[in-house]
Amino acid sequence: MSPVIEADGLGIAFKRNRRRNRRLRDLASGRAERAKRARRNQFWALRDVSFTVSEGEAVGLVGGNGQGKSTLLKLIAGVLLPDEGRLRVRGGVAPLIEVTGGFVGDLTARDNIWLTAGLHGLSKPEIAARFDEIVDFAEVGDFLDTPFRHFSSGMKVRLGFAVITTLDEPVVLVDEVLAVGDRAFREKCYKRMGDLLSGGRTLFLVSHNENDLRRFCTRGLYLRAGSLVTDGPVEDALERYREDTGRRRGPKSTE
Amino acid sequence: MAVHVEATPRLGALWGNRRILRLLVSRDLKVKYSDSLLGYVWSILEPLMMAGVYWFVFTQLMDRQLGEAPYIVFLLAAMLPWQWANAVLRASMKALSKDAKLVRSTNLPREIWILRTVGSKFAEFVFALPVLALFALINRAELTKFVVFFPLAVLLQGVLLTGAGLILAPLATLYSDVERLMRIVLRLLFYFSPIIYGVSDVQSRLGGTVADLYVLNPLAGIFDLYRTAFFADEWAGWGAVGIAAGVSVTMLVVGIFTFRRLEGTVLKEI
Numbered sequence: 001m002s003p004v005i006e007a008d009g010l011g012i013a014f015k016r017n018r019r020r021n022r023r024l025r026d027l028a029s030g031r032a033e034r035a036k037r038a039r040r041n042q043f044w045a046l047r048d049v050s051f052t053v054s055e056g057e058a059v060g061l062v063g064g065n066g067q068g069k070s071t072l073l074k075l076i077a078g079v080l081l082p083d084e085g086r087l088r089v090r091g092g093v094a095p096l097i098e099v100t101g102g103f104v105g106d107l108t109a110r111d112n113i114w115l116t117a118g119l120h121g122l123s124k125p126e127i128a129a130r131f132d133e134i135v136d137f138a139e140v141g142d143f144l145d146t147p148f149r150h151f152s153s154g155m156k157v158r159l160g161f162a163v164i165t166t167l168d169e170p171v172v173l174v175d176e177v178l179a180v181g182d183r184a185f186r187e188k189c190y191k192r193m194g195d196l197l198s199g200g201r202t203l204f205l206v207s208h209n210e211n212d213l214r215r216f217c218t219r220g221l222y223l224r225a226g227s228l229v230t231d232g233p234v235e236d237a238l239e240r241y242r243e244d245t246g247r248r249r250g251p252k253s254t255e
Numbered sequence: 256m257a258v259h260v261e262a263t264p265r266l267g268a269l270w271g272n273r274r275i276l277r278l279l280v281s282r283d284l285k286v287k288y289s290d291s292l293l294g295y296v297w298s299i300l301e302p303l304m305m306a307g308v309y310w311f312v313f314t315q316l317m318d319r320q321l322g323e324a325p326y327i328v329f330l331l332a333a334m335l336p337w338q339w340a341n342a343v344l345r346a347s348m349k350a351l352s353k354d355a356k357l358v359r360s361t362n363l364p365r366e367i368w369i370l371r372t373v374g375s376k377f378a379e380f381v382f383a384l385p386v387l388a389l390f391a392l393i394n395r396a397e398l399t400k401f402v403v404f405f406p407l408a409v410l411l412q413g414v415l416l417t418g419a420g421l422i423l424a425p426l427a428t429l430y431s432d433v434e435r436l437m438r439i440v441l442r443l444l445f446y447f448s449p450i451i452y453g454v455s456d457v458q459s460r461l462g463g464t465v466a467d468l469y470v471l472n473p474l475a476g477i478f479d480l481y482r483t484a485f486f487a488d489e490w491a492g493w494g495a496v497g498i499a500a501g502v503s504v505t506m507l508v509v510g511i512f513t514f515r516r517l518e519g520t521v522l523k524e525i
Contacts (some may be wrong), residue, residue, distance in 0.1 A: 077360075077362055080523065095360065098359065102356045102357055102360025104357065115282065118278045119275055119278070121272075
């Protein structure tokens with residue numbers, strides 16, 4: 001199997017303080033000096049993460065909040081750029097990484113579908129051919145001309161999922177979406193994701209629901225504090241995650 | 256180490272995404288013109304009012320000593336391109352933050368958000384040209400042979416604005432001072448560009464070194480090129496145009512590298 005995603009020593013650092021305290025002086029100063037000043041004030045959301053994903057694999061990302069799962073998805077989606085290491089993604093990525101799929105609040109659902117699908121590379125005839133199916137799947141037929149910001153959170157997620165999973169990209173990233181929809185919609189999502197997988201797509205799934213992860217993923221990546229702790233069968237990753245949380249939360253530890 | 260992206264694949268990726276660029280530009284125009292009944296009027300009102308005020312002051316209140324007659328045509332021939340430049344420089348500072356949601360959720364070559372700004376404002380410039388034509392007809396200003404340089408002027412200005420936009424967009428996202436600073440710079444630039452007067456006025460009144468320094472402003476050569484389409488005497492020679500071309504291309508190269516260098520940081524911030 002040819003690798004679709006190759007990550008080698010991936011790392012990305014963020015500033016610790018929210019204030020944008022960059023100064024024009026920083027631009028002029030030398031590389032070494034700038035690096036020194038920056039080091040004091042940053043944390044690595046991900047560091048030294050290496051893995052390879054083959055075509056058609058379904059990978060689950062496991063880990064607590066703020067351990068780097070979403071950041072990794074954003075790097076794979078190409079909407080963040082690594083500060084260290086190398087990342088190669090062959091073929092396009094259909095990212096459902098912000099729950100709302102990057103839709104614009106002021107535009108209607110109809111305009112959002114056209115815009116988002118267009119920005120992800122679908123041509124007009126392709127969008128036209130898939131439009132009804134998207135609307136059906138998202139169950140937003142009565143609200144096509146309603147501005148997106150008036151949508152309920154469930155509707156937003158449904159529309160996002162419907163559009164992104166309609167794209168032809170070989171890699172699909174799904175971040176914490178299944179938790180938001182109701183039971184009926186979740187079933188539809190399961191079916192759609194099953195279809196994507198049997199169609200040979202590569203899937204990245206972030207979820208706190210172990211059953212969802214087991215259901216779709218064969219492989220698990222467990223991230224803790226920005227490091228890749230476990231890369232193996234999804235059960236192993238979950239097991240390791242459980243151990244870690246159990247150790248931290250358990251009332252009486254034997255250690 | 257830092258991730259290096261070569262220039263050529265980036266240009267290729269931009270070319271490959273030209274359909275998306277067209278989609279973004281036509282979206283902008285649709286919002287501008289069809290969602291508001293007075294859309295078109297709004298877009299030409301500002302340059303028209305500005306030109307009207309200067310026309311009134313310089314030809315009605317005072318005896319005009321600058322530029323040429325018909326002065327309103329002389330004004331508009333540079334005022335409309337100025338409007339394009341002004342609009343791009345202002346909008347490019349918000350090009351990445353205004354549509355942050357889209358920028359954050361699509362893996363397009365991010366230069367596209369600046370090209371989209373240049374393109375949308377260019378379309379508005381083109382749509383405003385009939386106003387210039389109308390005033391030219393009314394005042395019987397005739398086109399000269401220099402009108403063939405119009406595409407060259409557009410090209411130079413497009414290159415210049417793209418370069419400036421690529422520099423301003425990431426800087427304004429990272430440093431809030433940039434926007435305030437640019438407000439002043441733009442005001443100064445208006446008066447230091449040949450809009451209410453011509454390059455020939457600078458040459459004949461100040462001459463020598465000052466005139467040589469003056470054409471270092473690339474807008475001087477570019478606006479002069481537009482204006483010669485009606486006023487052949489305004490032709491300041493290839494020197495000014497050559498300088499404008501040199502500055503524009505330099506601006507684009509600096510812009511490409513600045514943008515690439517700051518892209519990763521900007522993506523973390525928006």
